Amino acid sequence: MFQRLSVLFFMIFTAATLLTACGSSSSSPWTRPTTQAPASEAPGSLDARGQWLNTDPQTGVQTDALLNQPGDSTGTFTPPPAAIPMQNLPPVKVALLVPLSGQGKEVGEAIMNAAQLALFDVGYDAFELMPRDTHGTAQGASAAAESAARDGAQLILGPLFADEVRAVKSVANRYNLNVIGFSTDWKLAGGNTFLMGFMPFGQVQRVVDYAATRGIRNVGVMIPDSEYGQMVYSAFQNRAPVVGMQMTSSMRFTPGDKNMTDAVKQFSQYDLRHTSGAPAPFEAVMIPAGGTDARALANLLTYFDMPPQQVRRIGTGLWDDVTLASDKNLQGAWFAAPEPSALYTFNTKYRNAYGITPPRVATLGYDAAALAVVLARNGHMTQGAPAFDWNSIMNPNGFAGLDGIFRFRPDGLVDRGLAVLEYRNGQIVVVDPAPKTFQSPIQQSSVIQ
Structure with a gap:
């Protein structure tokens, strides 16, 4: 068992x-704010099946876990008149x-x-x-x-x-x-x-917001020539000004391209920096790519004198991949994703049941x-x-x-509700925990043009 x-x-x-149901719109859903009502109360915890249910000690009936139903200002649950035993x-x-x-x-x-x-x-x-x-x-x-x-x-x-x-x-x-x-x-x-x-929209907002609190103001963006890349680019463009951030350099690349050296050299303004002593055009670079593309681009940045110790790497949920965490050119990278603790426990349980590690x-x-x-x-x-x-x-x-x-x-x-994670010495660590409630506005939509 x-x-x-x-x-x-x-x-x-x-x-x-x-x-209540809202009307449909032909415009992009990311061009308008979320219209949901805010949450009114933080959740409790659930450590085992049914723990969150109220159980009547006399009847053994487990009642609903919904609190603060409409008209209930006490925050306590009143069971329905005919609560049904679980069995x-x-x-x-x-x-x-x-x-x-x-x-x-x-x-x-x-x-x-x-x-x-x-x-x-x-x-x-x-x-x-x-x-x-x-x-x-x-x-x-x-x-x-x-x-x-x-x-x-x-x-x-x-x-x-x-x-x-x-x-x-x-x-x-x-x-x-x-x-x-x-x-x-x-x-x-x-x-x-x-x-x-x-989806990348909330991931971009979460990591951009966090980076802004850490003093990042100028960012370069490497954009995959794909629908995903365009979504990330648009999300960044619309969120960055809100938090006082700007895009100071950008480049497009074809996923899987083996020859991106010249493009990265130009993107990093390598010649200008080395002939005039100009500073780096950005403090961080967003790379919405995973796997070999992320490794290759990070390596080229280091090659053109932008090591991760000087220019922070920022990514999306595509970086929720422990195999990238040991790459020296991605050390200190930030990205937004679910906290890994529950995933680790789930993966262990899944392996015990089925003998393999499940896909993400x-x-x-x-x-x-x-x-x-x-x-x-x-x-x-x-x-x-x-x-x-x-x-x-x-x-x-x-x-x-x-x-x-x-x-x-x-x-x-x-x-x-996402955490901000960081690659550190081959591990993925939490640098800003995920929220536990929607009481505060989070994950507002970015805009797609």
């Missing part, structure tokens, strides 16, 4: 107000659409495995997870969603790829189902579709499944049905999971 995770994995935060909760069916064959098979299997671990940890005996193979294709995802809906699914988790999510949206609409997908294609969010994927995105499966269980359980205890409706998913106080606190915005995108 698996040992319960002993860190804060999942709870639903207090709900002061339920949001008598009605059956719930939730579909999990992931590639179990074809493109993305390994990732899909890991997400499914993580979701099953969540069911064990959070607990709901009558909760049925319905895995469906999307085969990594839009056609397969559509068929999987159709099959799950016909078999009684009340909520859809997944799918993984953008084309799959696009195909599933229309099926879910026909069956009046909400979708919590794992894609990072922000254009697919909205209506009945929420996206949990790790597996935590999405855990958090999505745990969210579905909590919404189902709370809904049955308070309103007699799973709380899979738009308003319940849109709880403005958010939820807490393996990857920290998160909440869904009216446009279907996710806000996350």
